[in-house]
Structure formats: C-alpha cells, structure tokens
Amino acid sequence: MLLKQIILKSIKMNKFLLVLLFSTAILQAQVVLEPDSIGVVKSNDSLVVQQIVQRDTVPFKRYKAEGVSAVVGEYVILDSDIDKAYVEMQSQGMSIEEITRCQLMGKLMEDKLYAHQAKQDSLFVPDSEINGVIEQQLEYMISELGTPEKVAAYYRKDNIAELKKDLFEANKSIKLASLMQQKVIEKVEVTPEEVRTFFFSIPEEERPVFGAEIEVAQIVIDPEITQQARDEVIAKLNAIRADIIDNGASFATKAVLYSKDPGSNSKGGLYTSVKRDSPWAKEFKDQAFSLLEGEISEPFETEFGYHILYVEKIRGQEVDVRHILMFPEVSQQSIDAAQKEIDDLKTKIDAGEITFAEAAREFSDDKETRNNGGQLINPVNFDTKFDLTKMDPALSAQVYNLEEGEVSKVFTDRDRTGKSSLKILTVTKKYPEHKADYSKDYERIKQLALREKQIKVINKWQNEKIKDTYISINQDYQDCDFAGNWMKK
Template sequence: MNKFLLVLLFSTAMLQAQTVVEPDSTGVVKSNDSLVVQKTIMRDTLKPFKRYKAEGVSAVVGEYVILDSDIDKAYVEMQSQGMSIEDITRCQLMGKLMEDKLYAHQAKQDSIMVPDAEINGMIDQQLQYMISELGSEEKVAAYYRKDNIADLRKDLFEANKSIKLASLMQQKVIEKVEVTPEEVRTFFFSIPEDERPVFSAEIEIAQIVVDPKITKQAIDEVKARLNAIRADIIDNGTSFSTKAVLYSKDPGSNSKGGLYTGVKRDSPWAKEFKDQAFSLLEGEISEPFETEFGWHLLYVEKIRGQEVDVRHILLFPEVSQKSIDEAQKKIEDLKKQIEAGEITFAEAARKNSDDKETRNNGGQLVNPISFDTRFDLTKMDPTLSQQVYNLKEGEVSEVFTDRDRTGKSSLKILTVTKKYDEHQADYSKDYERIKKLALREKQIKVINKWQNEKIKDTYISINQDYQDCDFAGDWLKK
C-alpha cells in the first residue's frame, strides 16, 4: 500500500472510530465502530486489558465521569462484535471514551435528544451477548460487581446514551461539510502520481432466488409436533427448558433452554413473538404460532414490569423432495431462458425471484458495508465469492443452494452485471470515490478543530494512571 493510502486510512480511523452503526431489522448489530480505536491514532506503552481492574475514576469530562469499569465494558463490547482486542490499549480506549463524553457533554448543551426506547434496544442486545458468554444474569452482574442485572442496566443505559449523543453531536459538527469540484480536484492532484490510491478489483452482482414451497401438510406436521411438546409439558410436567435443548432449532437459545431475557415491547423481535410474550401470564405456554423465522412455542418465565423473560422452541416445516425438485426445475428453466436471450436477468428477477429485498431492483445486490452496488473481490463473503469469482460480465452462475442463518435453504443463480479491474485512481473514472476521500479528509480536519476548541473550554481531569498516554487531542492540556 502506498504512502497516501496509509496516511488517509490512519486519518479516516479517527472519524470511523466515532460512528455508531445501529442494529438491523433482525436485531443483530452488524458492526459497532463506536468502540473501534485504531492503534495509529495515539501511541502509548500500556498493555491491553486482560482482567478486571478495581473500580475507580479514570477521568472527568464536563459533567461525565469515566470509570475504570467503563474501559472494561468497552473491551467486552468490542469482543461481542467479534473484534480483536490484543492491540488495543487502555490509553486508546480512554481517549475514545473521552471523545465520546466531550461530544455527549456538548450535545446536552445543544439540547440534542435521544429516545430512551432506542437506547434500551441496544442494551437488550448487549445483555443477550453477555449472558450467552457468562451463562446467567447473576454471573453478568457479578462480573461487573453489581448487585443485580437492573443496576447493570442503569449503568449500560448511561454509557450507551452518551455514545449515541456523541454520534449525533459529531454528525451535527460535520453535517454541513461539503467539498466543491475544485476542492476535489485540488485534493487529487496534490497527491504525487506514484502515491495515488489503487482501487481493488470490484464487481456488481445480481441474483435470482427460488424458495422451495412449503406445503400445508408440512405446516400441519410441525404444528402437530409443537402441540405434542406443549401437551407433554402441561400434562406431564416435563421441563420446557429440556424440550428446548432437545428440539429447538434456534442456535441462539437452544443451548440455554430457549431462554431470552429482558424482552420489551420496543425490542427488535418479530411482532408475532412480542404479541405472544406480552399476552400471556407468567407460567403460561402459547399455542404454536408462526413468524418469518419458523414456528414457535413460547413460555413466559417471568414478568418484570415492562420486561419479560421467555423461553421458546423453534421448529421449521420439512420441505418435501417434490417441492425441492419443482424449485430446481423452475430456476434451471429461468437460467436457460436467460442464456438463450429470451428474457433478461433483471426481468427474470423482477418476475420470479422470491427475495423481496432485491427482486424489484432486477436482483441487484447491495454491499452491506458500503451500501453501494460494488463488491471488492478481496473482501467478499467467501460463499458469494466462490460463485462469481470466475464469471465473465453477463455470464450466469450454476444453480447452487444457499442457507440463511435459520437454516432455511434457497436455490440461487447469480450474474456479474459489471466488472471493474484493479487500477490506480483515475480522476475522471473514479471521481465519486475520490470525492468521498476528499470529503472524509475535510470532515476529519473539521472534527479535529472542533474537538481541540471544546477541550479548551471544558473541565477535564485525568487520573494519574493516564498522564503518560500520548493522546491525539490535547486532553492533558500541556
């Protein structure tokens, strides 16, 4: 990688480190850059967090206090997102937390508000991860030296709220930052020719998805299985938890006896799931019901005010071989028609694809990272890359079977709608991408300027343990 890219990526990390990405519609947080701190932002010699540190005040920023445990929680949150913490030091996380508190402090001054429901949804996801890692609410509370999970929720509420306020404040700081065509031109041509960025090979992909049809008989059979399980629990006193361990197809809860704690009305669960959770009394078991994920039995274990703890059993209807064969024939016929020129891939997708998210756009896939239609071949999902890597532009892949996270199978064909070879940045061809880089650089400068100005005007006190940290901003006011 050339010098220009290194410099820009290091600078970009300062901006990305403060971006909060919200959970998607399934409630799964795809990423949380609010806790990602690039080690290049600041240098220090302290070692990464390895074990719980005694409670104490690490810093005060305006009206906000940063505790030692806040840094520990940041490490846990990073791990919950699958991030490595080996090279992340306490100094780096301290710097990031102080930035968040500075933004949050200023957000309050500017009367920026965050709905409590939004924060509670984030906390639900965090607690679910912690409980899955440690085994129970009691162990999670004990880990953070809290008497109970309710006390921990209060702490998490304040921490998450300040992070969200920080994000909104930063957005406000940069919302009016724009770059003119002349600034883009100046930015690009100020880079020495041999140091201009090289853009990786990219492709644009479209898909057609055909789901094997689920018959009424298959649905009746899965309902009958759930009713038999329900009857055994009610009539014979069999443990719901044991049944969930033995039979539930939900990989997120079956090992815990189907347990989910702290379900709220505004939590990101399927509507049918929440309707059942809040319509039953404590100790009651639902009739079998359907969501987009499959068929459920739900047991209300405990009602705690506006929250409920539930257990559930998830089963999927069996797909018959006949349905699979019919789906296979349908998608193979579509492939033949497309290759014969009888119909375009986009038209076939709009008329026949079972994927609601892509069919109206001719099957075009959107990159979940960049939110545009281009995919970097070196960073693609391996399953997807394997299917399209050797395809020529306009060529259709072989039919293949794909499974979603619930285990549901679909038949797919893909096509490469556009290929972009690896190349050094070209001002004309890559103008939009160069514009983004120029805008990012300008935003970073605006953020740095705003931050240093606010540091001067804000009360800041830092514990002696962090006086030797080499922070990016003038936090120590030396």
C-alpha cells in the first residue's frame, strides 16, 4: 500500500503541476463565474462559455461569484482559479473524472505555502529570469492565436501589458515555490540500508512491475558537404548581411524569408534572454556576447549550419538576438556516396566481418555516440535503457521488432533543422517486463525509496509551516480530506 500511495501521489502531483504551472496560476482574470442549470460556467462578458465538469465529478453543487476559496499567507485563491484549472485540463485532453475540487484546492494551497515561505526565507528570483519566461510564453501564445490582441482577448485582458503583469506575478510565484521545494528536499538522501528496508517492506504481491526496456546503438553517416557548397551558403549570408547594412533591409523579414531554423524563423529569427551558461552552441554564444547592440556578425559556423546574428538588446548578462540559419546544399553525388558507405557497413556487420560497436567507433559521424560504440543515452534519465512505451515514436518504429543484436534497415533521419543523415540501429540488450528485483533493479528501487523519503520530509515541513502561517479556508472546503493539516486541528 505504501508504494501505491507514493506512485499515486506522484501521478497526481504531475497532473496538477501541468495545469497549475501555466493555466491556473497564470489566468488570474477577474471574471465573475456563475453556473447555469446544466453545470456550464459562463463569463459575464459573454466571451466564453465553457463546460467545466460533470456534476458527479465535483463535490459542490454551487459556485460563488468570484468568491475567495482560501488565503495562504499573502496569497489569495479564488473559486475561479479552480474552475479555470478544470477548463484548461479539459482543453488539453486530460481526464478530470478522478480529480476533485478538494484535490485542486490542496495543490493550490501547497504551492502558495511554498511561495509564501520562499519570501520569508528571502529566496531570490531575478526579474530578468521571469521576463525571459514570459517572452517565451507570449511567443507561443501568439503563434497559436495569431496576434497579441487576440491573445489578450482570449485571456480576457484589455491589452498585452495587463496580461504581462499577471504573467509576471504568476511566474514569480511558481518559481519561488519551486525554489522552496528544492530547498526543502535538497539534502535528502537514502542509504543502501534504507533502500533495502524500503524494498523488503513491500509485500511481494505489491512490488512494482517494470516495463520492457531496450538498449540501442546507432551508426550515422552524413552526406559529405563540398567546399563549393559551403562557399555558396556563406556568399548568400553575406549578401543578406550587406542588404541589411547598406540598404536598411529588415533582419526580421530576411529571417522569415530565408532562415532554416523552425524554432525562430516565424518570429523573425528572435531568441530572447540568451545567457552565457545557456545550452547554445559555443560559437553562437561567442558571437552573441562579442557584438554591440545593433551589430550584425559575419557568417559563422556551428554544428547546425551557417549563421549570421544580430544583437537586438543587451540586458546585463542576457541578450536578445535574431539569427538567420542556412545550410549548404547536399549534392546527389554526396547522398549516393553516403548510401553506398552505410550499405557496405551493414553488409559487413551482418556478415560478422566487423562488430556494430567497432563500425560505430571507426565510421559513425555522430560525435556524441561513436566513441561509446554508438550507444544511445536516454535524455530523460541519462541511462542507456529506454522504456519501449515512452520512446520517441520515430526511434521506436525502427527498433520495436528487432531481436537482440539484429541490425535495422538503413533509414533517413532528419534533425530539427531539416538536415538529413543515414542511420542504422541495433538493439544491444533487451530487458523484458518483470517484477522488481532488488539486485537487478537497485537504481530504480533507490529512486522510489528516495521519493518516499522526500514526501515524508515535505509533509513534515508543510505541517510545521502551516502552524506558523495565516490560513483561512472558505466553509465550502471545510469537509475536504486534505493531505496536509490545513484546518489546523
């Protein structure tokens, strides 16, 4: 039962976090919400009519007109915050059948308690960091809805400035809560003996079943890019640069027309809040922090292709930049040569003339995997194992039916910029679905044991802080069975 409770709480927290990190906390629109006779909540400005939930899902039969549901320290939770959470969950296709208003209220109060205590402990979040997040959120909203005006109207704001203000407060509260929670559990560790005690305290029939996993290796062959092709793309970028500098052409317009970066071309090549320690290519950051505001770089190369970069705004240790990415054309001759090379490699591997790992180390063009015999690393947990049910669909489709040691057919893979490579994959190890085994699954069991200990520490901290914090809960929620002692009984 203990393990089930841990997993259940983790699932619930993830569901709530998805909604509350963006929708509930952000959408602080002051709209009066009233139910009609069939459980549909309407806004009094007639802009939106959304069905919130079926009546048997929610333990209350009435809603107050923008009533205050709870106060935690300096933070107020409104009835509409909970209503909006349900709306947003439905819009994202999430099931709300098993999530009650009490559970949402409990999660909201937890978040507000963390944020309140973070301020008491003087935890600091730079405004520039919050502003960077807001810009990314607004860029996404505008890409989805079309214009800033439509975004403001959708969230029932008079203008973008008003929405930005709400976004700032909400994001700062979220970041403070996150920092506080990290601080609470940062020193929590588990010893081998604690892991052992945790595992053997679980009845055998209740021990978790771990899904099927595989380990995968790859060989990547990139078609050769000729010097002529490199020179041609550099010449194109120089021509664009000259048109902007000499004739006053718009960098943003040129990016929309010519940049091959799908992450920024629709935004005129814009990336905001680039930091020195951010995970950009070194060459990209070198240019971003060596230019003055308004300057445009010469063409330069990264692993993604060739760029020119324009510094739009410098804000201390952060810069807003625009860039244009282009990459050289690959000739059919180069594609044919790459195809022959990888076909020959596959033939030799299948014939046993060379092992897959040896071929990867000697011939693969992928720098990240070739020295390790082509072994792929799971980006989620940095392990070599992949859960078949959670793999990238494109990768899963190539290896799903392979036996251990079998090599896939040659296939073409494209990265996010559209660059094509030829690949073969092999399954180096298969792990069938199985009930947890202490020796074989120690690391996974350790994570579960750590999670249980973290939950206990969090619950203890939460109840201690509840005692010292002003808490007021609306009478409609007095009968809720909260995980924490929010009623101070």
